[in-house]
Amino acid sequence: xxxxxxxxxxxxxxxxxxxxxxxxxxxxxxxxxxxxxxxxxxxxxxxxxxxxxxxxxxxxxxxxxxxxxxxxxxxxxxxxxxxxxxxxxxxxxxxxxxxxxxxxxxxxxxxxxxxxxxxxxxxxxxxxxxxxxxxxxxxxxxxxxxxxxxxxxxxxxxx
Amino acid sequence: xxxxxxxxxxxxxxxxxxxxxxxxxxxxxxxxxxxxxxxxxxxxxxxxxxxxxxxxxxxxxxxxxxxxxxxxxxxxxxxxxxxxxxxxxxxxxxxxxxxxxxxxxxxxxxxxxxxxxxxxxxxxxxxxxxxxxxxxxxxxxxxxxxxxxxxxxxxxxxxxxxxxxxxxxxxxxxxxxxxxxxxxxxxxxxxxxxxxxxxxxxxxxxxxxxxxxxxxxxxxxxxxxxxxxxxxxxxxxxxxxxxxxxxxxxxxxxxxxxxxxxxxxxxxxxxxxxxxxxxxxxx
Numbered sequence: 365x366x367x368x369x370x371x372x373x374x375x376x377x378x379x380x381x382x383x384x385x386x387x388x389x390x391x392x393x394x395x396x397x398x399x400x401x402x403x404x405x406x407x408x409x410x411x412x413x414x415x416x417x418x419x420x421x422x423x424x425x426x427x428x429x430x431x432x433x434x435x436x437x438x439x440x441x442x443x444x445x446x447x448x449x450x451x452x453x454x455x456x457x458x459x460x461x462x463x464x465x466x467x468x469x470x471x472x473x474x475x476x477x478x479x480x481x482x483x484x485x486x487x488x489x490x491x492x493x494x495x496x497x498x499x500x501x502x503x504x505x506x507x508x509x510x511x512x513x514x515x516x517x518x519x520x521x522x523x
Numbered sequence: 524x525x526x527x528x529x530x531x532x533x534x535x536x537x538x539x540x541x542x543x544x545x546x547x548x549x550x551x552x553x554x555x556x557x558x559x560x561x562x563x564x565x566x567x568x569x570x571x572x573x574x575x576x577x578x579x580x581x582x583x584x585x586x587x588x589x590x591x592x593x594x595x596x597x598x599x600x601x602x603x604x605x606x607x608x609x610x611x612x613x614x615x616x617x618x619x620x621x622x623x624x625x626x627x628x629x630x631x632x633x634x635x636x637x638x639x640x641x642x643x644x645x646x647x648x649x650x651x652x653x654x655x656x657x658x659x660x661x662x663x664x665x666x667x668x669x670x671x672x673x674x675x676x677x678x679x680x681x682x683x684x685x686x687x688x689x690x691x692x693x694x695x696x697x698x699x700x701x702x703x704x705x706x707x708x709x710x711x712x713x714x715x716x717x718x719x720x721x722x723x724x725x726x727x728x729x730x731x732x733x734x735x736x737x738x739x740x741x742x743x744x745x746x747x748x749x750x751x752x753x754x755x756x757x758x759x760x761x762x763x764x765x766x767x768x769x770x771x772x773x774x775x776x777x778x779x780x781x782x783x784x785x786x787x788x789x790x791x792x793x794x795x796x797x798x799x800x801x802x803x804x805x806x
Contacts, residue, residue, distance in 0.1 A: 368529065385529035385570065388557065408558050409625055410709060421598070421627040427557045428628065429550070431529060432574055475624065496708030497622020 370434045374399065375443025383430045390414045392430035393440060401441040401470050405499075412498030415471040415478075416440050422478035424497070441470035444477060452522075453477050453515035462511030464502035472498050476512045484519040491516070524560045528569040533576060535658045535685060541571045543660060543683030549573060551594060551633035554625050573632075579687060580630075582606065587693035593632025593686045597644065598623065600631060609694035611803065612647035612717040616700045619643040622709055632686045635668075638676045641736035646717035647700045649733025649743050651691050659684035672740035695719035695731075697804030701792045712736045713780050714788055716768075718796040720751065722804040727751045730800075732764075732793060737772035737785055744768035747793060756801050761794045768793035 367382035374397060383392055390407075393399045393416070405413030407426045414425045417439040444451040453476045456462065463469040472495065479486070479494050486494065491512050492505065500508060527548075532538040542549055548567035550556055551574075559565030573579060579594035582603050589605060600606050601617040620626050620634065620643045634644050635655070645668070653668040660683045668689075671678050680686070698719035704710040715735035721728045730751035732744040747767035754760055774785035 384526070386524040386526055386560070407561065409554060409621065412622060412624060415624055422624050423627050424622075424624040427552075427554050427625070429529075429553060429557060429570075432531075432550070432553070432572060479623075493707065494623055496706075497624045 368431050370431050372397075372430070372433055372438060373436065374438045375440060385429060385431050387430045388426050389416070389418075389428040389430045389433050389438070390425040392433075393425065393438075399440050399442050402474075403467055403470055405467065405471075410497075410499070411468070411471070412475060412495075413468050413471040415474045415498065417474060417478050420478070420481070422475045439474070439477075441474050444473065451477060451515075452518040453480060453512065456511040456515040456518065457508075460507050460511040460514060462507040464500070468498060468500045468502075472500070472508055472512075476515065479512075480516060480519045484516045484523070486516065488513055524557075525563065525566050527560075527567050529572070530569060531572045531575045535576055535579075535687065538571055538573060538576060539659055539683045539685055541569065542685060544569060547571060549636070549685065551630040551636070552596065552628040554621070554629040555633060555637050573685070579632075585690055588691045591631055591689045591691070593636075593688055594630050595632075596627060597629045597631055597634060598626035600644075601626060610647070610651055610691055610698065612650055612698035612700040612719060612800075613644060613691075616644040616647040616702075616715070616717065619700070619702045619704075619712070619715075631689060635671070635689075636678065636680070636686050638672055638674075638678050638740075640672075640675055640739060640741055641712045641715065642741065643702060643712060643715060643735075645741040646715040646733035646735040647698070648689065648691075649741055650698060650700075650717040650719040650731045651695065652719075652731060654690040654692075655686055656688045656690065657684050658687045663687075665690075669743055674739050677740075695729075695800075695804070696722040697800040697802070697806075699796050699799040699803065701796050701799075703788050703792055711779065714774075714785050714792065716789065716792040716796045718793070718800040720797065720800045720804050722801065725805070726753065726755055727801065728753070730797070732768060732797070734768065734772060734789060734793075737774045737789055739773070742771060744771045744793065746771060751797065756798065761798060764797055765790040765794040 403413035405411035546568040
């Protein structure tokens with residue numbers, strides 16, 4: 365099948381691309397654009413490592429055909445820092461040590477960012493449930509939840 | 524993933540014409556199809572996206588009830604005040620699908636057209652008496668959701684036919700959905716049970732019970748429904764209703780649990796679901 369001309373808007377930058385329809389958004393981001401912050405874990409939508417934000421919604425990019433993302437605003441972990449300043453949730457992961465091997469971290473950070481944008485005023489239990497689509501296989505979720513709660517406080521304090 | 528030809532029609536007529544071809548598959552949210560294509564359990568020669576067709580998504584009032592477009596994201600159903608208040612079981616079912624990331628992609632039409640007996644929204648749609656509107660080459664038709672499924676992954680839809688929306692009548696007095704599962708999220712239903720009841724002066728005037736993952740298709744527990752009509756809820760009646768619902772099942776044993784466990788849990792969870800639906804009706 366011939367490649368299709370598609371314009372993708374990723375982290376505010378426009379890319380005119382030729383994409384095979386069978387390429388997932390995840391594959392386009394990583395292999396075509398070189399944005400390897402977004403990770404491929406299970407590739408079946410179960411682990412959340414490939415989470416990106418499309419038009420304000422967190423989605424598993426391994427389940428999205430790249431051609432269907434044309435014209436939408438895509439945000440990856442590379443796009444969260446503003447003018448070199450980390451997003452509060454990124455800083456919080458550093459401050460609390462909310463990672464071990466780091467593979468699940470971009471997915472957790474992007475999914476958390478979307479939750480914080482939607483409503484930072486959640487209990488730890490609510491964040492835990494809302495992040496159920498992201499899994500860490502190193503150790504556990506204590507530090508991750510600590511990071512998210514710290515970021516939530518920060519976001520609410522500066523809102 | 525095998526190569527395929529990709530279409531993004533902007534009208535239902537065009538989508539229907541393309542979908543009538545052999546080895547064509549519809550793309551709604553993609554959460555089943557894209558994974559299936561990767562696993563090569565789905566190898567369509569053409570993929571027809573419904574995402575560019577206007578008017579297929581959204582929750583709108585319809586008569587005394589609501590109309591839910593087939594392309595409505597299940598996350599939007601889960602958080603809709605209208606659905607949470609009037610059609611609680613459906614909001615609860617939608618909230619049980621995968622993760623937020625998946626619910627931001629998955630659509631109600633896709634969840635139903637995929638025709639999994641274990642779909643999380645289907646028990647609620649059965650209990651809430653949903654009508655399924657379908658567009659095809661020969662115009663439009665509508666079937667009650669009870670009449671949609673013919674087997675696992677099988678429906679009455681003919682080549683080229685596309686589900687366009689679900690119409691729900693005016694809200695029942697109370698409804699509830701319970702998913703029997705191990706994990707809090709990201710799990711498939713061992714079984715799913717939904718109940719909707721209408722009440723007047725403490726008496727149940729009508730009840731509908733939907734069961735998922737307990738038979739080759741989602742089913743209604745009609746004998747159990749009949750036992751409830753015209754009665755007030757008592758423990759003895761609940762026991763009868765649970766048994767009748769269990770008797771309506773023909774579950775399988777699989778790696779998730781045994782048929783015996785499923786049947787037993789239908790009894791337990793039907794009682795619990797009906798009890799909660801009645802409690803909500805009386806608030």
